[in-house]
Amino acid sequence: xxxxxxxxxxxxxxxxxxxxxxxxxxxxxxxxxxxxxxxxxxxxxxxxxxxxxxxxxxxxxxxxxxxxxxxxxxxxxxxxxxxxxxxxxxxxxxxxxxxxxxxxxxxxxxxxxxxxxxxxxxxxxxxxxxxxx
Amino acid sequence: xxxxxxxxxxxxxxxxxxxxxxxxxxxxxxxxxxxxxxxxxxxxxxxxxxxxxxxxxxxxxxxxxxxxxxxxxxxxxxxxxxxxxxxxxxxxxxxxxxxxxxxxxxxxxxxxxxxxxxxxxxxxxxxxxxxxxxxxxxxxxxxxxxxxxxxxxxxxxxxxxxxxxxxxxxxxxxxxxxxxxxxxxxxxxxxxxxxxxxxxxxxxxxxxxxxxxxxxxxxxxxxxxxxxxxxxxxxxxxxxxxxxxxxxxxxxxxxxxxxxxxxxxxxxxxxxxxxxxxxxxxxxxxxxxxxxxxxxxxxxxxxxxxxxxxxxxxxxxxxxxxxxxxxxxxxxxxxxxxxxxxxxxxxxxxxxxxxxxxxxxxxxxxxxxxxxxxxxxxxxxxxxxxxxxxxxxxxxxxxx
Ligand SMILES: [Zn+2]
Numbered sequence: 424x425x426x427x428x429x430x431x432x433x434x435x436x437x438x439x440x441x442x443x444x445x446x447x448x449x450x451x452x453x454x455x456x457x458x459x460x461x462x463x464x465x466x467x468x469x470x471x472x473x474x475x476x477x478x479x480x481x482x483x484x485x486x487x488x489x490x491x492x493x494x495x496x497x498x499x500x501x502x503x504x505x506x507x508x509x510x511x512x513x514x515x516x517x518x519x520x521x522x523x524x525x526x527x528x529x530x531x532x533x534x535x536x537x538x539x540x541x542x543x544x545x546x547x548x549x550x551x552x553x554x555x556x
Numbered sequence: 557x558x559x560x561x562x563x564x565x566x567x568x569x570x571x572x573x574x575x576x577x578x579x580x581x582x583x584x585x586x587x588x589x590x591x592x593x594x595x596x597x598x599x600x601x602x603x604x605x606x607x608x609x610x611x612x613x614x615x616x617x618x619x620x621x622x623x624x625x626x627x628x629x630x631x632x633x634x635x636x637x638x639x640x641x642x643x644x645x646x647x648x649x650x651x652x653x654x655x656x657x658x659x660x661x662x663x664x665x666x667x668x669x670x671x672x673x674x675x676x677x678x679x680x681x682x683x684x685x686x687x688x689x690x691x692x693x694x695x696x697x698x699x700x701x702x703x704x705x706x707x708x709x710x711x712x713x714x715x716x717x718x719x720x721x722x723x724x725x726x727x728x729x730x731x732x733x734x735x736x737x738x739x740x741x742x743x744x745x746x747x748x749x750x751x752x753x754x755x756x757x758x759x760x761x762x763x764x765x766x767x768x769x770x771x772x773x774x775x776x777x778x779x780x781x782x783x784x785x786x787x788x789x790x791x792x793x794x795x796x797x798x799x800x801x802x803x804x805x806x807x808x809x810x811x812x813x814x815x816x817x818x819x820x821x822x823x824x825x826x827x828x829x830x831x832x833x834x835x836x837x838x839x840x841x842x843x844x845x846x847x848x849x850x851x852x853x854x855x856x857x858x859x860x861x862x863x864x865x866x867x868x869x870x871x872x873x874x875x876x877x878x879x880x881x882x883x884x885x886x887x888x889x890x891x892x893x894x895x896x897x898x899x900x901x902x903x904x905x906x907x908x909x910x911x912x913x914x915x916x917x918x919x920x921x922x923x924x925x926x927x928x929x930x931x932x933x934x935x936x937x938x939x940x941x942x943x944x945x946x947x948x949x950x951x952x953x954x955x956x
Pocket of ligand 1: 449450451452453454463464465466467468
């Protein structure tokens with residue numbers, strides 16, 4: 424039996440044996456983007472290639488969110504991570520208590536993935552977060 | 557004194573708060589009529605009008621206000637620029653006068669928000685069948701999964717990034733900002749809230765997005781503000797009293813956010829503010845040390861702290877020491893948000909950027925009552941809208 428179907432929560436998350444984030448990288452200036460691009464916001468050129476973003480980084484900023492739209496579990500830690508190859512990523516900090524005593528600016532983190540929901544067809548949604556390294 | 561300056565001739569604002577029995581047109585019309593009276597002019601003196609509102613941006617707000625105050629057929633610019641909407645309205649009239657197309661104009665900002673609660677971030681929508689959509693190919697809503705996009709959270713992250721890069725900045729420094737602004741608001745009858753809270757009460761109030769607690773977040777609300785701008789040449793033809801009360805716009809600047817690496821996941825509120833500040837100081841021929849008061853965009857306490865640095869009010873990296881030293885309190889060296897700021901005066905979005913100019917103008921005229929900063933000659937009004945847009949106006953008292 425094949426295992427359950429899975430889809431990534433966003434298309435820049437590549438799932439599989441070794442999940443990672445895939446950025447569009449400007450062929451001229453190297454600026455990286457996660458969204459569908461028309462041109463480079465830094466230099467205006469239009470050629471892009473795929474780049475594999477490092478799974479390791481440091482916590483550059485965060486907020487512990489206690490108030491969110493209905494249905495979103497709180498509290499959670501929203502994190503800004505600077506990866507080892509210099510790309511800033513936003514996601515949740517997971518596997519870490521949601522309090523300022525445990526969330527430390529500058530702490531080393533690494534990418535992790537987990538199932539965050541299942542649709543009516545039984546397909547699982549895979550999200551990514553960062554956990555203390 | 558430059559002969560081609562643009563001046564603020566008249567101004568007005570409503571108290572910010574809740575007006576469930578009025579609509580945005582009522583609020584806008586009221587401040588326009590009051591600003592005419594304040595400036596000693598009428599709607600027939602206006603060559604141009606700019607009207608700013610965010611949540612009713614597609615409703616021809618300027619023309620709807622004209623239908624209450626006078627339809628004279630002048631051009632109307634309806635503008636929207638997030639929280640910089642009001643400043644954009646002022647700058648639009650400023651540009652029309654600078655271009656020589658108008659000699660007097662009306663800028664109005666208005667918003668009726670009621671109790672909107674949390675802004676941005678979207679709602680939790682669980683898909684029936686996962687299907688990628690949008691520019692990120694998302695199969696479901698991502699807020700709360702891939703971090704936060706809510707306003708208290710985004711500005712919390714802006715503050716914590718500053719705390720990561722600089723010493724002496726933490727929860728207590730952010731809380732002190734809110735303590736100060738609530739304290740200042742007790743002297744401002746136009747503020748939505750006029751209540752003092754202790755530092756402990758600020759820190760112990762419910763956390764919204766750490767480090768921002770409830771008392772460190774601006775409220776939503778209703779309100780309007782207006783300003784009449786006039787060319788120097790036309791001002792000189794007006795009565796002496798009007799000339800004496802007029803306030804010179806020494807700099808009017810609007811910037812957007814230039815590219816930064818992290819900008820795609822966290823709006824950069826720093827670079828465009830720094831750029832706007834340096835342009836404004838250069839145009840005005842002054843430095844931050846010359847400012848007698850500053851009204852800056854404290855949508856959240858974390859935002860005010862980093863703007864001390866962005867506006868050059870403190871040493872680079874020194875915003876923590878700046879608040880700890882008491883400098884931005886009304887009796888300090890650089891009073892910041894003596895109106896109570898957005899945190900306590902309120903933040904009806906379209907009105908905010910005009911209300912800041914109202915506040916500075918009122919101090920420079922020496923008409924600010926109990927909250928007057930004595931002898932104020934130069935002041936700065938700053939707003940920033942996520943997206944992003946930054947407006948700065950530097951105002952100078954008329955020479956006697
Ligand atoms: Zn590029």
